[in-house]
Amino acid sequence: MTQNWYAVYTKPRWEKKVAQTLTQHGIQSYCPINRVVRQWSDRKKIIHAPLFTSYVFVRITEKQIADAKKAEGVINLVYWLGKPAIIRDEEIEIIRQFLAEYENVQLEKAQFRVNDKVKMTSGLLSDKEGTVVAVKNNTVKVALPSLHYIMFAEVEKSEVTKVSSIQA
Known part of the structure; x- marks a missing residue:
């Protein structure tokens, strides 16, 4: 085992x-x-x-x-x-x-920002990538481009993982 x-x-x-x-x-x-x-x-x-x-x-x-x-x-x-x-x-x-x-290591929870590239981690959209268009409380609104349309899915933050961040 x-x-x-x-x-x-x-x-x-x-x-x-x-x-x-x-x-x-x-x-x-x-x-x-x-x-x-x-x-x-x-x-x-x-x-x-x-x-x-x-x-x-x-x-x-x-x-x-x-x-x-x-x-x-x-x-x-x-x-x-x-x-x-x-x-x-x-x-x-x-x-x-x-x-x-390293010493004095500090932890910080990953925060989602508008335009971050994310990947869905659960549900029907698992493994699909999209772009964060809004962040509100515990949910993230993600644009999932397909079929020449933009679909928006409002999902829990725990259901997405960050792929890349916008450059400031």
Whole structure:
């Protein structure tokens, strides 16, 4: 049975403890640690803080999902469209390499802007590309050119992924 990476949602500030507990139970886990330089009035100190707050990655088979969810401090797995979200090996490797190379790494959620090129990730329009024409709350209005017409689809932000951004 193949192993995949999954994201586990943890209690607040339990990331390191959960990773250690999972490892003790024979489950491969990865808690990306960010080296952050903190400035106090009298000194500087390097702090090792989890990059993703309340998340730990686990490499398990589908049969091991229940075991991972039982670990102390684990709230649940992260789900996407009703199934546990699988994280690609390449993405985990990129995180590892990035943290090995850089300090003070900061995360920012991808924001959609008008004229961004996007790809639909679910539904009937899955894998179709389009252009963002409007952004409102949790929805994005996407133009999908076909048959010499422009179709507009108002979709949840979670149903599209950015292909490229406009150049400012």
